[in-house]
Amino acid sequence: MKIISVKGLEKSYGKNQVLKGLDFEANEGEVIGVIGKNGAGKSTFLEILMTIKDFDQGEVLLFNENLQKITLDKLGEIRRDISVVLQPTHFYKSLKVEELLKLFKAYYKSNKEIEEIMADFKLEPHRKSYFEKLSGGWKQKVSLAIAFLSEPKLIILDEPTTGLDPHMRNVLWSYIVDYNKSRGGTVILTTHYMDEIEMYCDKVMLIENGKNEMFESTENILSLGYKSMNDFYLSKVPV
Numbered sequence: 001m002k003i004i005s006v007k008g009l010e011k012s013y014g015k016n017q018v019l020k021g022l023d024f025e026a027n028e029g030e031v032i033g034v035i036g037k038n039g040a041g042k043s044t045f046l047e048i049l050m051t052i053k054d055f056d057q058g059e060v061l062l063f064n065e066n067l068q069k070i071t072l073d074k075l076g077e078i079r080r081d082i083s084v085v086l087q088p089t090h091f092y093k094s095l096k097v098e099e100l101l102k103l104f105k106a107y108y109k110s111n112k113e114i115e116e117i118m119a120d121f122k123l124e125p126h127r128k129s130y131f132e133k134l135s136g137g138w139k140q141k142v143s144l145a146i147a148f149l150s151e152p153k154l155i156i157l158d159e160p161t162t163g164l165d166p167h168m169r170n171v172l173w174s175y176i177v178d179y180n181k182s183r184g185g186t187v188i189l190t191t192h193y194m195d196e197i198e199m200y201c202d203k204v205m206l207i208e209n210g211k212n213e214m215f216e217s218t219e220n221i222l223s224l225g226y227k228s229m230n231d232f233y234l235s236k237v238p239v
């Protein structure tokens, strides 16, 4: 089943045209990595898919609903199926980690047990810590735990592993792979780590000059003769 279909997407900030006719598709159960240099428009693209940013031209279908024609009710409905993780912010100033998880469990009406998610994401050492006082990596961990709490159909992650130590990167990827395999969940994420793309993503989209310069399975890209995804990136993207 097609989860996302994007055609000719355009988006400008004032005179700065960031997306210039981007095409993209995601099918149920795919893990797709979006790559490109700093400022290429990856976060902009993801935020449009998250339905938190407008766009100028083109067509975006999410769960077969056209975002330009959708009613507010329908938009609410599809938002319940999507979980997002933005760069960690200081939203939750006065709440402790355990309280935050409880709050979101109630909000999402999640069947997941808090203790299970605490254990999965190894959050125990900071159960009683205030979110705002955590380090960047720990904030990221907690944000990810919250995202998985809602058991969404589609999960959109903006640089989910930036700032995480190698063990935590591993934990996060195990979670993504497991969520994908056991529930058939679809995952779209951005990363600057090409090893993650190579190991875990089914497909990769390279954004360059506002367009999908390449959108292929990682397998097909490597079969073109690149030694690694890093090699592919370095040869395709000018400094």
Ligand SMILES: Nc1ncnc2c1ncn2[C@@H]1O[C@H](COP(=O)(O)OP(=O)(O)OP(=O)(O)O)[C@@H](O)[C@H]1O
Residues within 6 Å of the ligand: 013, 016, 018, 036, 037, 038, 039, 040, 041, 042, 043, 044, 045
């Ligand atoms: N709210 C905004 N207002 C004006 N310009 C913006 C805004 N958000 C992003 N931009 C600009 O749009 C371009 C693309 O930014 P975006 O954050 O989407 O890129 P990115 O590929 O995610 O970059 P990075 O890898 O550095 O996170 C940049 O030139 C950025 O300065």
